[in-house]
Amino acid sequence: MKVSILIKTIGFYAALACVFLGSCTKGKTNYEAERGEVIEENNEFKEVSNVVTSAYTVSIEALNGVLYRGYNDIRVRIKNTQTNTPVEVSGLTFLPIKTTVMGEKSSCPNQYHFGYKSADKYFSGYTVFTSESGTEGSWALYINFTVGNQTFSLIKEVAVRQQTNKNLNMTVFRGKDDEQYVIALIAPRKPNVAENKLVAGIYKLNRMLDSAAKGPADQLQFSYSQVERYTLKLDPRMPEPSMGNHSSPNNRDLIQDKDGLYHGVVNYTMTGNWTLNFILLNPEGKVIRGTEVPKDFTPGVEGRKSELHLDILF
Amino acid sequence: MKKLSLVLFILSLGLDVNGQIAPVKRDTTRRLGEVKVDATVKRKIENDMKMAVSVDEFLASSDNISFIKRGAYAWEPLLNNMSTERSTITIDGMHIFGACTDKMDPITSYVETNNLSSIDIKSGQEGNMHGATVAGSIDLKRRSTPFGLQQKVGGAYQTGFEFNNKQAFNLGNLFYSTDNFVADGSIAFRKAGNYYDGNNKEVLHSQYNKLNASLGLAYKTSPLSAIRVDAIFDRAKDVGFPALPMDLWLSRAIITSASYKQLFEEGLVKVWDTKVYFNAVEHYMDDTTRPENLVHMDMPGWSTTYGLVSKINLKKDRYSSEVQFNAYDNLSIAEMRMYPQDRSKQTMFAYSWPWVTTRFASIAMNNSWEISERSKVNLGGSLGWNYNYSKYVEFNWIFHPGASQKKNRWLPGLHASYELSLNQFDISLGTGFGHRAPSVSEAYGYYIYNSFDRYDYIGNPDLKNEISYEGNASVGFKTEKLSIAAKVNYFYINNYIIGRILSLGSPMNYQSVGVKGYTSLKYATLFNTAINVDYKILDNLHWKGVLTYARGKDDEGGNLPFIRPLSYQTSLHYGYKRLGLRTSLNGDFAQTNYSPAYGEDQTASYKIWNLSADYSFSLGKFKSVFQVGAENLLNEYYSTYADWGNIPRMGRNIFTSLKVNF
Structure with missing residues (x-):
């Protein structure tokens, strides 16, 4: 009989401890999540836009697939449209140009000659867009690349968004x-x-x-x-x-x-x-x-x- | 120094309670008494004035305890004029750590007088049984009813009212005791409003509201062994801290333990006592009652501790020894979130304790040999291991780039003393050496606002161990009517940890004036002395006096803060039949050795006169005592050297209480 009292007692205390452990009056801050709320993770390169010609597909990539006002790391991949395999490209230039409604053209801080990352087969560079697309003007990317002796040019209009971070x-x-x-x-x-x-x-x-x-x-x-x-x-x-x-x-x-x-x-x-x-x-x-x-x-x-x-x- | 066992006066009334951790069988109680190692003098110190004291008031009657007060509640006890980082404060050997970065919740605030039997204070390295220390140890002993009392069921009820702050309290405890089962329970409520100072001015935000309950169950598993489970629940709500810019909304603590005790009739080992424990403290501050604050802040804190304490007592002939193993794991978390005036905007967040884990283990031993009938040698030592881990160490790196996230420390301690009794004289001499690790705040604290000197404090994870060298001596003289005891101790502390102004950074809390970092002084010295006199003028007329003095200096000869100036307590007790009359006078002299560098200003002297009368009578078959009295009878307006922000203390307070034993 006495032992049963004892077992009940231990059970009671164990329950009490559990209740208390799991139930602080106020919750602790989840610090990792707290920081994540304000700044969404966008450290993955995704395609922003692409240009498909009969021979080549040019894909422009940025973090999160979005170009922002401010500093952007940019990657350009060029593939054979038919075979969908990377193409040997000997050089690539990249130039963003803003055109206002009045027709004035200007550019921004930018890496003109992109570097080639042979391991991953893409060109990389950066651009600092100085404004968002909108009433101030619109942005277009002027890209030239060389395959063999041939130089290809293309122009692609892109949207530059507001940087929320x-x-x-x-x-x-x-x-x-x-x-x-x-x-x-x-x-x-x-x-x-x-x-x-x-x-x-x-x-x-x-x-x-x-x-x-x-x-x-x-x-x-x-x-x-x-x-x-x-x-x-x-x-x-x-x-x-x-x-x-x-x-x-x-x-x-x-x-x-x-x-x-x-x-x-x-x-x-x-x-x-x-x-x-x-x-x-x-x-x-x-x-x-x-x-x-x-x-x-x-x-x-x-x-x-x-x-x-x-x-x-x- | 002598071990002082403070036995609660109120609890000793009518109840034969022994202060041992686990109760033992009646016929083994005597045996255990022989085994007990504390051959040091036990002295009963009662609070002279009141029979219904709080834990704080009770501790205050010890001559090596002083207090930092931030209001009417939860005073921080200073042992040998050293703050709580330097002492180990335990409940029955269990380590508990407050969850408030501003030290608004010392451990003593989580117990009540009606669940304690005594408080064990050991000075200096003698206190290292429970863990590494510099100042000593304070162990709050739970009450536990022995097995097989003649009275099977009993208890006490106490109620009272104090007029100054309209404090009403109700304390009750109950026990049930059979030959192999014991249950103890207690419950206490206290509720107080704001108090009034000596100018009859209300001190705003000094109210408090406390609930404390405890339960202990013991079962005798064999004639020589018993198990016991214990729990204390404490809740304080709406506690004002007039000296701080915020109050306490809620603090809760649950303190649990399970212990096993085995006695041995033969052999060297006499008692083996092991306990596992768990406690959790949560503490939430509240500043919504202070509209003058510029910024609204949330400052929650949590502290969780698991631990083990195991102790054996050895005795052979004239040698006795105590060996204790301690281990605990503590996690301290404190957050700080500030809200901009425009509440829709992003809040501001930081950790003031960035999830700091402390693991500690120590083995300690205390040996004593009775060399002769007259003299005794004590020799003890401990070796501790202290490990800290800061989860969000990047907070600490802001001020201390590259500081270690994990830190191991070894904490040795040694002490020796010699005691001699010569006719009417008792003489003791002792020495000690010990290390202590920095506290969580000292090592990992981050922008902890100290409203005394109004600085934000930053911890340093790589502080060196504080190393203390101490010497102590005491002389006592006793005749039938008179007893005089004088004691001194001296501490030389290397790497003394204290806050120094940093030229880096700027305050975070808008009330503060700058940033201080915990740094090590090359050394600091502390000297404490006390003289106690007891004189039996007549059989029923006793006089008692205590005089204490302390001096603390840093390595440049400057004063250390919070050192008590010359102070005295003197009291007269007269008993006539069922009537008792008491009067006492206590006070401090002017604080001349104050420390402006650490935020102190000079505090004037004060004296407080108290008076009380009690009457014992029978209420039916119950023994009862009624008491009425007044503290600070002259309504003196004063604040002490350790009152945070020089808040005035309570003015005249008339108190009444009634205690019924059944």
């Missing part, structure tokens, strides 16, 4: 040197509350060459170039008034690496809205654009932003 934001501005610049964020696509490697492309609009040149492609392919040996000073802050101009430690300014892109470090101390305040310096150390922001902790006051900044959210 603010971590891949971009900005176009005029510097104190009266030149037009573009800064586009490339990484991190999905930041963490952590030390994040920050990568950006910085480009400059070249002054127009002789307008009497032959075709638009010949002229526009040189419209932007990567800037060399500049420095992008970084001061990340949370603009929310309640955060009182909160910042983070151990950030590093962006400097150019061998890949031509600008690399630095940004630390995000919590999720939410952040502003990357920048100051762009030319190789001589002169300020091209950007202002120092206040460093004091000012609760209740919305953080002042540099005249050169990008807002991000994660």
